[in-house]
Amino acid sequence: MRFTYLLPIIIAFSACQNDKKQEAESSDLTKKEVYVPSFNADSAYYFVDKQVSFGPRVPNTKGHVETGDYLIAKLKGYGWEVEEQEFQATTFDKQNLYLRNIIAGYNPKAQKRILLAAHWDTRPWADADDSRQDEPILGANDGASGVGVLIELARVIGQNDSLKVGVDIILFDGEDWGNDASTQDYVPVTGDFESWWCLGSQYWSKNKHRRNYSAYYGILLDMVGGKDAKFYIEGHSNYYAPSIVEKVWGKASQLGYDRYFVRKQGGAITDDHYFVNKIGKIPMIDIIPTDPVDGSFGSFHHTHADNMDIISKETLDAVGVTLLNVIYRE
DSSP states (O other): OHHHHHHHHHHHHHHHHHHHHHHHHHHHHHHHOOOOOOOOHHHHHHHHHHHHHTOOOOTTSHHHHHHHHHHHHHHHHTTOEEEEEEEEEEOTTOOEEEEEEEEEEESTTOSSEEEEEEEOOOOSOOTTSSSOTTSOOOOIIIIIIHHHHHHHHHHHHHHOTTOOSEEEEEEEOSOSOOOOTTTSOOOOOOTTOSOSSOHHHHHHHHSOSSTTOOOSEEEEEOSOOBTTOOEEEOHHHHHHOHHHHHHHHHHHHHTTOTTTEEEEEOOOOOSHHHHHHHTTOOOEEEEOOOOTTTOOOOTTTTSTTOSGGGBOHHHHHHHHHHHHHHHHTO
């Protein structure tokens, strides 16, 4: 008899406890809801177009200097602390380049920091083109697109003072003056660099702008504005920072961007993130498109077709919205 009456009491008590647990969980979910500001693809597109308007951003040229000054002014205007890291480097074809990495910081006192990066220079030649091979390219996608997304992120973050983590943006210089053995005679690497590519990231990784600087993780953007871009999981990213790959690709999937962020393994690419990982000891991934058939970067790569005609606001939006959601949920 006791069990006959006790059972409903136990059930009632259990139900009451479950109700309270659900209320608590609901309350926790409410507390965990995070405001993520909107990414403006039109604005990002404008920043890409603005860079292209300066012409090719080839080191040692007027267009390169003017573009750098513009980017610094925009970052400062959005309330970020900005500094220039100037250095010189000798290229494989024996040119002495005057380079500068542009480094911007938000919430500098925060211990937990996220590093975002892209390169802002352009290829000095259209060596993969069928004509005008000795002329520099505009680099709307290869350079300007990643920078355009980051400048828009800087604008959004600067105007929405709710981010708890610190964010650093590095615009690497001298990435694209490399020795492409498929179009140029091979030149063995000499001097203080491990590669003729990615000069700015190599220099910064050995000479960080802050003593003992580190970041929780990093994300590199390279060629992130092309129409119908497919971002496969890059090899070095998966090796050095698999959890960050999962964080970014997982969030992109939740947001409905599977058509851009493809959960399939791609090739390993020597890009700025490789040196940040290897030398700088910061786990960094690379969001970069590759052709699923031949692993190339597309027919426009290192040609004069890399202009505003191939830039897609939809692709810029997919990348920008994904990054904002990742950062604001840290």
